[in-house]
Amino acid sequence: MYKQVLSNKNFLYYLVGGSVSRLGDILTGLAFLFVAYDLTGSKLHTTGVVIAETLPYLFFGLLGGVIADWVNKKRLMIFIDIIRVPLILSTVVLFHFDFLNYTYLLLISFAVQTLGCFFNPSFRAMLPIIITSSEQRNIANSLYDSLTRGITVLSPIITVLLIQTVGEIHFFTLDAFTYVISVIAISMITVKTKQMNTDDKKDLKNAFRSLIEFAQWVKKQHTVRSLFLLTFVMVFLNTWLWEVGLLLSLLDMSDEGKSLFSILQGGYGAVVIITNLLIPLIWKKLSLKTYLIGSIIWGIGLVFLGFAMNIPMYFVGAAVVGIGIPITGLTRVYIIQNYIPEDMHGKGFSLNAVLLYLADTISLIIFGVLSTFVSLNLLFVVNGFAIVVIVGVIFIIRYRVYKPEKKHRMTH
The missing domain is CATH 1.20.1250.20 (MFS general substrate transporter like domains)
Structure with missing residues (x-):
């Protein structure tokens, strides 16, 4: 393979x-x-x-x-x-x-x-x-x-x-x-990449028009639209917890919090690598359903971290998150590559990046403020549970009430 x-x-x-x-x-x-x-x-x-x-x-x-x-x-x-x-x-x-x-x-x-x-x-x-x-x-x-x-x-x-x-x-x-x-x-790299017709004007006005056309296209595509919305929500609920909250929790748990955080990140990275390599063996093709499955696993990991009472429990929670995140990450890239037309790939990946950075920024601000008067454990549990509930509701609506749409057929 x-x-x-x-x-x-x-x-x-x-x-x-x-x-x-x-x-x-x-x-x-x-x-x-x-x-x-x-x-x-x-x-x-x-x-x-x-x-x-x-x-x-x-x-x-x-x-x-x-x-x-x-x-x-x-x-x-x-x-x-x-x-x-x-x-x-x-x-x-x-x-x-x-x-x-x-x-x-x-x-x-x-x-x-x-x-x-x-x-x-x-x-x-x-x-x-x-x-x-x-x-x-x-x-x-x-x-x-x-x-x-x-x-x-x-x-x-x-x-x-x-x-x-x-x-x-x-x-x-x-x-x-x-x-x-x-x-x-x-x-x-010897492959030829496509570019816009040289007769088309490439100015700022047309750039904004191109973005508007892409936004209108995304609005009509349920799978792609749902992916971008879910990406924003997931990153918003996770960023502060993973980048700041986890470190603060470990510092409260142990005097060696910084060292434990570094070791935990290394273990998490190892789980992510293994999961990445196993994903193609489990799923030949990825879809929004795969993204939802990964999101639920991700949310369960955050809930587990919220209930962690000792260091081994933190490592278990981080490992569960390390399984969920690569499933969602690879699925997101796969959907952009396969559901969005080739001549829109650049806009698809750039919109994904903008949503990630915007969600990061808002998450750091809001949860940074909330952490001053709300316990870290409660934030982990509430955010993790929120992910599971949100994704669960979407899963039921999409795959029990409505039939999934077929992906965009790309031409090469």
């Missing part, structure tokens, strides 16, 4: 480009945080860097999808990676000459993430062009997500080694190197 997909050289180049870029993204994200704190010593200013990384997706995320659908994806990605190399290296040069300041760090962070708004939908939309079989796409998505998740699990080890040897500033140097590797890998 996996052998056939891995025999595709274009997919192997795709894997190399994506995995090294993922490593670079992780290291750069940490570098911006570390360097910002070193320069200012302020938690508020450090938070400002995080905001500078998320705002571009809210401002330009949808536009990036339109551009990705308009132009040659391969050329666009190579062009963006080439631009990102000097941008990232400029921070290293200024640091060594003692000219690096917080304002410049914010600008570079914002600029790099803005470029990512155009690169990421192009990269995701490239896979359906490389892998035309829907069944093989399921396998390809599993392999790609497993590899990038593995890099995420290993990144703390790489981070410690770099800090103890060359220093935090050279996280940026390694990131620039990953962009070079990405350029080489993407340039080796």
Whole structure:
């Protein structure tokens, strides 16, 4: 099963480009945080860097999808990676000459993430062009997500080694190197990507018109519309709990909360990798029903974390979440690739990214405030239970009352 997909050289180049870029993204994200704190010593200013990384997706995320659908994806990605190399290296040069300041760090962070708004939908939309079989796409998505998740699990080890040897500033140097590797890998991909007719005007007015047309199309597609709505709800209910609430719960439980959180994240990542690899063996094709099943498992994991009374229970809860999240993640990518027409893939993936970042932001604000007067355990239980109930109701309505719609038939 996996052998056939891995025999595709274009997919192997795709894997190399994506995995090294993922490593670079992780290291750069940490570098911006570390360097910002070193320069200012302020938690508020450090938070400002995080905001500078998320705002571009809210401002330009949808536009990036339109551009990705308009132009040659391969050329666009190579062009963006080439631009990102000097941008990232400029921070290293200024640091060594003692000219690096917080304002410049914010600008570079914002600029790099803005470029990512155009690169990421192009990269995701490239896979359906490389892998035309829907069944093989399921396998390809599993392999790609497993590899990038593995890099995420290993990144703390790489981070410690770099800090103890060359220093935090050279996280940026390694990131620039990953962009070079990405350029080489993407340039080796030989498939031709479609682009808009050269007679069509490509201006801002037409970009917004294209977005409106896509929104109208999504409105008529029950499966795609439901997917995007569920994605927003799930991420909103989960983000703060997983990124902040879980750490705070472990700190309340043990003096070694930080270490336990890191170990738990590593165990969670291992479960995600195993689940990713098993999904193609269980489901040849994914659907909204699969997404709902994954969501219910995800919600059960959060409820379990809410009732956790000792450290082993936290690991069990995290493992259950680690089964649910990759099922929903791979299904979301599969539905976008197979239910949305190829000439709209860029907009589909960019809308997905915008919804994720918007849900993240709202979740961090609302539940961050609620946590000041509501117990963490109660938030885990209520949010997890809410996921199970919401998804359960949708499941009953869609698969017991109404017949599921057929997916969009794509032409190649």
